[in-house]
Amino acid sequence: MDKLIDNINSPKDLKKLNYDELVKLSKEIRKLLLDSVSKTGGHLASNLGIVELTVAIHKVFNSPKDKIIWDVGHQSYVHKIITGRRDDFNTLRQFQGLSGFPKCNESVHDPFETGHSSTSISAGLGMVMARDLKGDNHSVLSVIGDGALTGGMAFEALNHAGHSGKDFIVILNDNEMSISENVGGLSKYLNRLRIDPVYFKVKDDVEQILSKIPAIGKSVVKTANKAKDTIKYFLVPGMLFEELGFTYIGPVDGHDIKELIEVLKGAKRVKGPVLLHTITTKGKGYRFSEKYPDKFHGIGPFNLKTGKKLNTSKGLTYSQIFSKSLLEIAEEKSEVVAITAAMPSGTGLYEFAEKYPERFFDVGIAEQHGVTLAAGLAASGLRPVFAVYSTFLQRGYDQILHDVCLQNLPVVFCIDRAGIVGQDGETHHGVFDISYLSNIPNLKLASPKDGNELRAMIKYAFSQKSPIAIRYPKGVSRELDMKNNIDDIYGERAEVILKGKDICIIAIGKMVETALDLAKRLKEDGIESTVINGRFVKPLDEETILSSIKDINSLITLEDNVKIGGFGSQILDMLNRNNIKNKNVKIFAFPDKFIEHGDSKQLFKHYNLDSEGIYKQVIKGMKLK
């Protein structure tokens, strides 16, 4: 039998389908999601949960004229399939394939790029303001999850949008989950709306809900009356969203296409900002993801039949090593407390949370608040660690600077996913942290070459009386089979791993591994390398580095950060400060651009930052003998 999905090449094709066909199409989309994401990996559960809502949106609205903004954007796969990207869907998240997030250069149906959470309402409101100033006539929809709604920006934007009174549709996709279970007062409030009839008044009289609709009211009343028997409209006068200036519609079943279509048609006609509250099941339609939505939030390739992950790598990840190290310290020091911004599992704080629930704080997707909360805890004598991905800590920049470092408060930042993260791409690589942290007074910045060193650095961090950040990469730590001298870390010393006369390779973090591979290659050509593991970007161990390079003419630096303001820049600055001239110096780092998605190894190769790429450039560009 012909599949409907094969004929959906744009939203126009979907509009021709009747209700039963839309239900069938939704099933086919779910199957494609499962077949494809089980091979490529990706954000499965969020997409399985939003199939009907996406189908209904495209049935009622006219993209690309109407603008749809997906918050975070990890749930945009269904939208991609409907908007002409079905045939490329098997390239999702692969190098040079489709991105796992909305991308303007992929399609006219992606009017705004996302990746970090809680931006959709601000961006949507901007488009609404622009539309009205330009005298255009189209709808703007921001689709935001209950998790993303915990982010401060979302509140700021709701506050502004409600005040503006502009025509604007915010669709809340409420599945009670962030990556893990959602947290906070707002989440509890949404839950009450969902289950406690005392909190909302059932309005059988549809005309009342439409009292806010001027001139065109009549036709809406007609539409709504038609739907009256099949839809329950709930109005929540005086409740949070209404108080902010929104017309609240909901909660509606986000898997009932018929109900969704009717309600979306109504929302389209309401004057002023509307918040449509839909209830969905994360992971819908696949038993493993329904049962474990957190595990299937973002997942690598897996076996469809068993739900088990494929290619699990052996050894401990840096996150796991962080987790174990923190538990060791927390046992000794009762003043140690831990903070996450909605990522207890990803950052390795899950075990700490289980063991010390009263010392653990999940603040929601609220990195800014997380940083200043840590400052408050530290100012009161506790020893907070904020475990956070490099890319998301960007959100808390002013808080690090103004609330933590200015007061020299002893907050420990454990920065996971530093460097290249792979398939999540541009929005998620942690290639800026060295640049954005190393210019802040009072803040120390360290990066371990392996898991053992991470453990030592975490211990060291809690011995400090000032703020310190430790950055480490995604994935398993390669055992470099070397002693890690804890005393040296306590002395903030760099480590001279190899001594050779022809070239000095100074590397930081994960790139020490690359430096050693490179030294091996060079040795085969008879070139002797000095290899230094920098360990600290700040303070730089100038003494060790300067004495090591005294008699070596050629010097290279390796890092998985961008070049501007990175580790190599600090080394250049050190040379300049010490009036050292006439050295042949080359910095190996990521260029001044946003790095695309793809397998990490492939990306290092593409940018000539694997040992082979660096070797070729060194041999070609530097006179070593």
Ligand SMILES: Cc1ncc(C[n+]2csc(CCOP(=O)(O)OP(=O)(O)O)c2C)c(N)n1
């Ligand atoms: C600023 C920021 N912090 C953290 C994340 C990581 N993250 C991606 S999706 C997500 C949960 C989103 O939950 P929700 O909005 O409810 O969407 P769902 O996946 O449940 O549909 C988190 C914490 C992010 N993308 N951006």
